Amino acid sequence: MRQHLLLWRHARTAYNALARLQGQIDIPLDEVGHWQARVSAARLAARHRPVRIVASDLSRAVDTAGYLARAVGVPVELDPRLRERAFGEWEGMTGHDIEARWPQEFREWRAGGDPVGVGAETRAEVAARIGEAVRDQVARTTEGGTLVVVSHGSALGSVVADLLGQDPAWRGIVGMHNAHWAELLAAGSADADPAWRLLGYNVGPTDASSDWNAGPDPEPAQEAADDATRDPD
Template sequence: MTHIILTRHGHVDWIAPERFRGRAELPLSDLGQRQAAALGARIARSWTPSAIYASPLSRCQHTAQAIAKAAGGAVQTLPDLIDTDYGQWQGLTHQEVEKRWLQAFKRWFEHPDMTAIPSGETLAMVLVRSTAVLRKMLDEHPDGQVVLVGHDSINRVILLHALGLPLSQYWRIRQDPCCVNELHLDAQGCSLSRINETHHLIDIGP
């Protein structure tokens, strides 16, 4: 059985006020760096991963490096873990997108599975990448313990797939910065024992 610790990168400035971050290169904020260090300590206390994979974006790479420093192991880049391509929405605030693409913006929050982001990805396309990640873990680490450092959107889709839920339920799952999700995967399916655990961040100041 493959044991996966799925996490999200630490805080970046575009989280609040909310922008469509996508594939923009955003450094971890001071808060994000503290969160990453606390996450590394949390993982080191409970698990001994044999591999650490991260999205190619620097906010995930730096979070993964903090985990590697605490828990050991080298960080490997996994392109399929990259954030959703938000196309023409990338970098814009919700208010800016709502003003220019009112119907698509409303659909994104009401029916995310039916939304086509201009020049960007659909959730169905993200799902293809998500299942490719899980297949890779199952094939290359059939009895291993691995850490995946991704983004809010890719993590939501991975968790929906693991739970057997449709993409229409995208907004039902929350992924806070540096949260911990724990999955067990084998040829018969997937089980979850943790979702969006953040108690290791309680003492991290703003």
């Protein structure tokens, strides 16, 4: 049987909600993030039966992975190589903050280039680091078994491009939503190019609420209570 790979992005954090660049700062899941991870893990467990779960060692990835681990009875293994892309001096900042201090570098970054002079990893460096980790973990996984890798948005975008034989700077796919995943299947031939086939991308329980990024919809009773106490126009 061919190798099956799921690349799962961690759930929401306060920095995600505020559009701050996290990089390798260790930010925990927020309340909505725990809900996203729980709901997403349940959907994953209903569709797949992973034999291994390997996560970045940053707590937002570890805690996301933990929901799936408890659902399927498979322990979480940690691999620091799966950390998010390092953004150096930009970590913790919003796009507005960065643009104000580094206008030229910000424009180049938004156009697909790499920020220079701020201590950030390049896309090629991230793809090499994450790609090495994913291929190594695949090689350690039972042939035909499903491996779940829990990592981060920018890191996963780079490794999906790498596994599909694209340049690390390729921008042919949108960023992955929190607690969503990409599904790939090994091509099945040692000389296949690329070695992986993309079965699904940005897969997740988007029907869980009217706005996934905002969390669960209010209960009808709570909505009615809110309406009753709302000031009239």
